[in-house]
Amino acid sequence: MATPLPDGPAERSIFARLVDDAGALPPSDRTLAEAVAAHRELRRSRYADLVGPLLVRTTSLGDLVDGMTQGARRSEPLPVIVVTETGIDAGFVEEALGALDGTPVVPVGIEVGPGTDWRALLDRRLPLAVGVPRSEHLETAVADIAREASDDVPLQAVFRPRPSAGASWPDEAELAGFIRTSIDHDLGFTLSGGILHAIRGRYPKGGQEQEQHGLLNVLVAVRWALNGDDVDELVPLLAEREPSELVQAVTRMSTADAAITRAFFTAYGCKRVMGPLRELADLGVLDLSEEAAGR
Numbered sequence: 001m002a003t004p005l006p007d008g009p010a011e012r013s014i015f016a017r018l019v020d021d022a023g024a025l026p027p028s029d030r031t032l033a034e035a036v037a038a039h040r041e042l043r044r045s046r047y048a049d050l051v052g053p054l055l056v057r058t059t060s061l062g063d064l065v066d067g068m069t070q071g072a073r074r075s076e077p078l079p080v081i082v083v084t085e086t087g088i089d090a091g092f093v094e095e096a097l098g099a100l101d102g103t104p105v106v107p108v109g110i111e112v113g114p115g116t117d118w119r120a121l122l123d124r125r126l127p128l129a130v131g132v133p134r135s136e137h138l139e140t141a142v143a144d145i146a147r148e149a150s151d152d153v154p155l156q157a158v159f160r161p162r163p164s165a166g167a168s169w170p171d172e173a174e175l176a177g178f179i180r181t182s183i184d185h186d187l188g189f190t191l192s193g194g195i196l197h198a199i200r201g202r203y204p205k206g207g208q209e210q211e212q213h214g215l216l217n218v219l220v221a222v223r224w225a226l227n228g229d230d231v232d233e234l235v236p237l238l239a240e241r242e243p244s245e246l247v248q249a250v251t252r253m254s255t256a257d258a259a260i261t262r263a264f265f266t267a268y269g270c271k272r273v274m275g276p277l278r279e280l281a282d283l284g285v286l287d288l289s290e291e292a293a294g295r
Contacts, residue, residue, distance in 0.1 A: 005284035006251040012049070014219065014250065014258040015286055019277065020052035020081060022193060022269035024060065032060060033067055036078065042273060046293035050277060050286075052267050053079045053108050058088060058096045061105065068104045079108045081129075086113040090120035097124060111158055111192070114141070119148070127154040129190050134160075134167060134174065139181050146185035156266060157182055161213050162194025169211055172200075172238035176221065176231045183225050183264055191218070191268035198279035199243050213238065215268075215276050216246040216285070222265045223249070223257060247283050 021042065024035035039054045056064055061082065068075040084093050090112075097107055109127040112118050118130045132141040142157050149155040159178045163169040182189045197203055200214035221237045240246055253261070270276060280286035 006247055008251065008284075009287045009292070010251045010285050011253060011255055011258045012287070012292065013255060014253060014262065015050050015277070015280070016262070017052045018050060018262070018267055019273045020190075020267050020269045021054045021273050022271045023273070024054055024056050025083065025269070025271070026057070028271065032063055036064070036067070040078075046290045047274070047277065047288065049293065051273055053081045055083050055111070055269050056080045056105075058082055058084050058093055061096050061100065065100065065103045065105050075104045077104050077106045079106050081109040081111055082107050084110070084112045084116060086115070086131075088113075088116065090117040093121060094124075097126075111190070118145075122148070122153055125152070127156070129156050129158045131158040131160070131192070132178070134170060138178065142178075142181050142185050142187060146187040149187060156188040156190060158190050158192050160192045160194065162192075163210075171211075172213075172235045173231065175213060175218075175238055176234035179218075179221055179225050179234060180231050183222075188264050188266045190266050193269050193271075195268055196270060196272065196275055198276050198283060198285070199241060199246065200239060201241050214240075214246070215280070216243070216250055216283075218265065218268075219261060220246050220249045223253065223261045226260055226264065243283055247285055250285055 021039045023030055023038055024032055028035065030038065036054065042048065042051045068078065082093070082097065093110070100107055107126060109129065110121055110124065111129040112131060114131040114133045118128060121128055130145050132138050145155050145157055161170050161175050195213050195215050195218065197212055198215050200217045201212065202209045203212050217238045217240055221234045224237060225234055277286060277288065281288045
């Protein structure tokens with residue numbers, strides 16, 4: 001049975017700059033130049049207000065600068081979030097950032113993996129997202145980041161809601177625990193990959209079906225966590241596969257609800273930016289028309 005459309009779309013501000021473009025991160029079927037071109041097209045489109053910066057690995061920055069400074073004319077500035085690979089030394093990251101000075105590649109944020117000496121990067125005064133471990137040490141790591149966060153030091157946590165080498169897929173209980181912990185420590189967070197669809201479910205990926213979290217599920221869970229719901233109450237929201245209640249919950253959020261939800265869930269990376277956005281449009285949650293973009 002088709003899901004009935006809501007009376008009207010959700011507050012557009014709920015989705016503003018929500019989806020960071022991970023199209024340049026490996027593994028990818030695009031070259032770096034193709035990923036940059038696709039990102040620029042998105043930023044010129046009527047969806048531009050929904051799209052965050054391009055995510056680029058530290059080790060790709062040199063090639064990116066070379067590609068943008070060839071020829072007589074330099075490319076227009078490209079805002080990027082610099083993503084470090086696991087195990088990369090903070091000194092290498094600092095050196096790579098320094099090499100961007102005076103180039104068209106403009107770092108607007110840094111994302112580092114668990115175990116990186118992130119404090120060494122604080123002098124950059126760039127928004128810094130710090131990966132937390134998927135272990136019993138998660139709460140300690142979140143608390144550690146929260147202690148350093150301030151208006152002068154924009155810090156947030158990063159959680160990866162996808163399987164990784166040697167680790168299983170983080171289920172709804174694990175994701176709920178991260179959300180609850182971050183909010184308890186008054187710390188914003190971003191999610192790194194793994195959310196390719198609007199609603200939780202099993203979807204084809206890499207030639208087989210894979211369990212995946214849903215974007216609407218996460219937005220609703222964050223809002224309910226801010227209302228005081230505990231992990232056990234957030235788990236069913238993240239596990240929900242029927243769109244109706246999630247759609248109703250998001251479309252009923254006020255501007256104030258949207259603002260506080262996004263103050264904590266700041267963004268997430270996705271390789272195919274328009275995939276989840278089009279699904280949101282199909283559900284009636286998001287208006288992708290030119291008229292809506294111009295309001």
